[in-house]
Amino acid sequence: MRTVIFLILIAGILPKIATNLHGNLTNLSGVLWVISGILFFIAAYKVIKKRRT
Numbered sequence: 001m002r003t004v005i006f007l008i009l010i011a012g013i014l015p016k017i018a019t020n021l022h023g024n025l026t027n028l029s030g031v032l033w034v035i036s037g038i039l040f041f042i043a044a045y046k047v048i049k050k051r052r053t
Helices: 002-019 023-052
Strands: none
16 A cells, blocks of 8 residues: 555656746656546556455
């Protein structure tokens, strides 16, 4: 369960970082949003997998 909490925290922090980027780093913003979404889906998968067992 600690892993799931950690993944959700990271997935929540990345969009905040992405929205505060300036200048040449705006392309990185999209990458951070995608990584955040992937981490959220991994966390959701782990929760669903744990509840089934």
